[in-house]
Amino acid sequence: MSWIRVSFLEACKFLKRRCIPNCIFAPYFRSDEPKKFAKVHKVFGASNVSKILTEVPEEQREDTVNSLAYEAEARLRDPVYGCIGAIALLQRKMVELQFDLSIARARLARYTANYSSSPILNDRSSMTTLSEFPVACGVLIESFGQNSSELSQDGLMNDFSQFPYTF
Amino acid sequence: MNSERCAACKYLRRRCPSDCIFAPYFPSNNPQRFACVHKIYGASNVGKMLQQLPTHKRVQAANSLYYEAQCRIQDPVYGCVGIISLLLQQIHNAENQLAKTQAEIAVLSNSHTQDSQFQQNFLLQQGNVGQSSSPSTQPSSWFK
Numbered sequence A: 001m002s003w004i005r006v007s008f009l010e011a012c013k014f015l016k017r018r019c020i021p022n023c024i025f026a027p028y029f030r031s032d033e034p035k036k037f038a039k040v041h042k043v044f045g046a047s048n049v050s051k052i053l054t055e056v057p058e059e060q061r062e063d064t065v066n067s068l069a070y071e072a073e074a075r076l077r078d079p080v081y082g083c084i085g086a087i088a089l090l091q092r093k094m095v096e097l098q099f100d101l102s103i104a105r106a107r108l109a110r111y112t113a114n115y116s117s118s119p120i121l122n123d124r125s126s127m128t129t130l131s132e133f134p135v136a137c138g139v140l141i142e143s144f145g146q147n148s149s150e151l152s153q154d155g156l157m158n159d160f161s162q163f164p165y166t167f
Numbered sequence B: 001m002n003s004e005r006c007a008a009c010k011y012l013r014r015r016c017p018s019d020c021i022f023a024p025y026f027p028s029n030n031p032q033r034f035a036c037v038h039k040i041y042g043a044s045n046v047g048k049m050l051q052q053l054p055t056h057k058r059v060q061a062a063n064s065l066y067y068e069a070q071c072r073i074q075d076p077v078y079g080c081v082g083i084i085s086l087l088l089q090q091i092h093n094a095e096n097q098l099a100k101t102q103a104e105i106a107v108l109s110n111s112h113t114q115d116s117q118f119q120q121n122f123l124l125q126q127g128n129v130g131q132s133s134s135p136s137t138q139p140s141s142w143f144k
Helices: A010-014 A034-043 A046-055 A058-077 A083-117 A148-153 B007-012 B031-041 B043-051 B055-074 B080-131
Strands: none
Touching: A034 A046, A034 A058, A034 B043, A046 A058, A046 B031, A058 A083, A058 B055, A058 B080, A083 B055, A083 B080, B007 B031, B007 B043, B031 B043, B031 B055, B043 B055, B055 B080
16 A cells, blocks of 8 residues: 555545545544544444535535544443433433422422412512423433443443533 | 344345344344444444444444434434434523522522511510510510
């Protein structure tokens, strides 16, 4: 295999091939991120990544590559559950929050009712309008039939501080 | 060789050996399951991933690979990362709402406590007024 001596990017370097001018990987796998392509390639394969990228509009390819890299990282850290482990944990947290919120709302309603019925006290607040929080993507936890302790033992990627998508 | 090939071997158009790594997790009655996984990961990668796991964990691994592949097919840009993003947003909103509700409870609880104290003081003073024989000791402007 011959190595091209001008600058070539990590994907083509990894694949030990010439980096052609319109290489689909070139804009998204820079030389300062050598492991990024390696991880994506290990999980998805170069051919599949190339197909996925050609199917999405060019302006969305960077996000596509980042999400693939995130999934690949999750799968390498947790070969059994990958990202699904993280989703299950987040769903569980969401269900707990919904429960806590319903308890708090009931308590607030009792306070408001008791407070407003007192002859000496004034009516100080109205009930807060609360929006509903349907849990995303249905109930995944039961379909995987795992409890939280077993999931966490598999070393899940539940550190979201490096999550690439901020809001 | 299995009398009936598994979905993976049918898809790959090869014979299905008795120790086929795919056969237990990609039965022939669900061809779409392997097609989905193959589209995103490729047969070779799936085989390697399953091979590297202990047997008792392969079912869950195959299921999670299938789920992730489905998410990626439905959303080629974000895949299941889009679901994680949505869940994080929902959790963020729910936590804010919970904090707000708890703050309102705290305000009402404090107000209720202060007013209860006020009521108690009021009742005590009423009792003291009835018992006292020296009007000059009572503050005359107390309840004006």
